[in-house]
Amino acid sequence: MTKTVLILGGSLAGLHVAHALLRKRNKDLKVIIVSKNTHLYWNLASVRAIIPGQIKDEAIFKPLSDALSRYPKESWELIIGTATAANLEEKAVEVAVSDGTTRKVAYDQLVMATGARSAAPNVPWKAADSYEDTVKILHDTAARVKNAQHIVVGGAGSTGVEVAGELGHEYGKTKEIILLCAADKILGGDSVAAAAAHELKKLNVTIKYGARVAETRTTPEGKTHVVLSTGEALSTDLYLPTTGLLPNTEYLPGRYLSADAGYRRVLVDEFLRVQDARDAWACGDVVSKPRAGFLITQKQAANVARNVELALAGREPAVAKDPPADIFACSVGRDRGAGRINSIRLPSFAVWLAKGRTLGMQRVQGYVDGSVA
Ligand SMILES: Cc1cc2nc3c(=O)[nH]c(=O)nc-3n(C[C@H](O)[C@H](O)[C@H](O)COP(=O)(O)OP(=O)(O)OC[C@H]3O[C@@H](n4cnc5c(N)ncnc54)[C@H](O)[C@@H]3O)c2cc1C
Structure with missing residues (x-):
């Protein structure tokens, strides 16, 4: 029977996990990505992109559909919208879709990769709401x-x-x-x-x-x-x-989050599994541990993809490794x-x-x- 992996967030963490799962071409797997943005944003270059004429939009914005369309179309779905409420017991996430409708998406495995946003409004250091x-x-x-x-x-x-x-x-x-x-x-x-x-x-x-x-x-x-x-x-x-960075975790009940008033990141164990939850994982800036960073995000995304695959096969997860050097x-x-x-x-x-x-x-x-x- 087809299993569903639901990935929240289509940026550096979420898209990485999606590729890692989809490239195996497992016919019994469907990957659903929920993303506020239609495009991947290479925000690491935003600091130079604010200098007029330095960087073309096409170099740092890439359509997510281009990235996913290389896989069989029945194996993935891209929902442009915002995850608004995750119920980790019921294993379903409510999504406010960009067309104004709402959807409840059920999953077998959930990956939270919704990152963190700039605390200040209207700055281009991270993706905005669209x-x-x-x-x-x-x-x-x-x-x-x-x-x-x-x-x-x-x-x-x-x-x-x-x-x-x-x-x-x-x-x-x-x-x-x-x-x-x-x-x-x-x-x-x-x-x-x-x-x-x-x-x-x-x-x-x-x-x-x-x-x-x-x-x-x-x-x-x-x-x-x-x-x-x-x-x-x-x-x-x-x-x-x-x-200031603020983890995008408003859709998760507080018991899965750190208690710092202004900085509520997802709490995970050594497998990057959400603490006190089943079949739910998190990686990248939404975890911000040991800190928010691209190389850490990459490593965590690879670890989460592997643990999702192990979970789907009914096997125990592997301990997530940190990057080899700081x-x-x-x-x-x-x-x-x-x-x-x-x-x-x-x-x-x-x-x-x-x-x-x-x-x-x-x-x-x-x-x-x-x-x-
Ligand atoms: C200016 C700048 C420069 C940087 N340079 C470096 C660097 O040189 N080296 C380095 O190691 N790190 C760097 N970083 C850190 C790096 O950008 C992050 O570690 C990386 O972006 C984390 O990726 P992510 O996918 O976890 O989260 P994000 O990039 O934050 O992406 C999260 C995605 O989820 C979406 N989303 C949020 N909420 C929801 C929701 N409820 N439903 C659906 N989608 C949602 C967001 O819109 C976004 O698209 C830099 C950061 C900044 C701000």
Whole structure:
């Protein structure tokens, strides 16, 4: 009898799992993907895509239907919609479909891959609620970047540093670029923080330390007042907040989620199985453990696909493995970077070669042709 694997989320985690299952061409398996977006979004390159003319939409947005249509059509279904309520006892998920209808989708195995969104609205660092919204936010941001003379980037984590680096590379000599860092070191005090700060300085980016944003206000003239917790206020043409990720878990009952008030990620065991549930798995940013990251997402997606297959065969799951090394690479503009493998520092050139040159865009095709899995 045909078994159904329901995957929630069609991004880097969800599409990876789908490919891993579908490429086996198991006639007794149907994969259903529920995705808010019709397209995969290579958000890792969003930091450069906000610089007008740098990256074409076609390079970072790929239709999910193109990726799936290589498999027999009876083996998959793509539902464009939002998972709104998951009942892990009944083994069914309610979906608000983009055509305005609702559907209840029953499953044998469930994979949660709904990731995490940016805490700030209208920024292009992660997919928005639809492909059209994501493209619009990206284009609007690029237009505002072009017109601004003074830009403030809020938050000096890796997204903030990469955004500031891209702005510095393109406009460091013609616009004022300020990076706000709440602490006394960027990148959360990672061992490569000083190297990244040094690269930013070369691109004329000013880093303001101890600068935690308390509130922002837009003026009738279109400027933004960024008020810091110290009371100091900056007036800027464009404020780009990069802080905060919120796991997309609102459709799950609270007992499956971590208790942190602002950060409710899915709790999983060593098999990436949802704690206290049966036949339900999670991977990628929705788990955010050990942290939210692409290489971790890839590894987890492969682990979950294997455990789903084992479960379908009535076998015990395998313990999920972490990536073999802790790699941290931060691109700083189009020809620099700072990074490390475990505790070994990488030269700026090596980070550029491995990451900054393309921001991983050469990997996108693997999500279309399935070779990623
Ligand atoms: C600017 C930026 C740069 C980055 N660069 C790097 C990097 O260089 N290296 C690295 O290791 N990591 C990087 N990351 C992290 C990387 O992007 C994430 O780890 C990765 O995107 C996780 O993929 P995911 O599929 O788990 O989740 P997401 O990419 O968040 O995708 C989740 C998908 O699920 C959809 N969805 C959400 N809720 C629902 C719902 N209820 N129903 C249906 N669909 C839903 C969303 O719309 C989205 O399409 C970067 C992150 C950012 C923000």
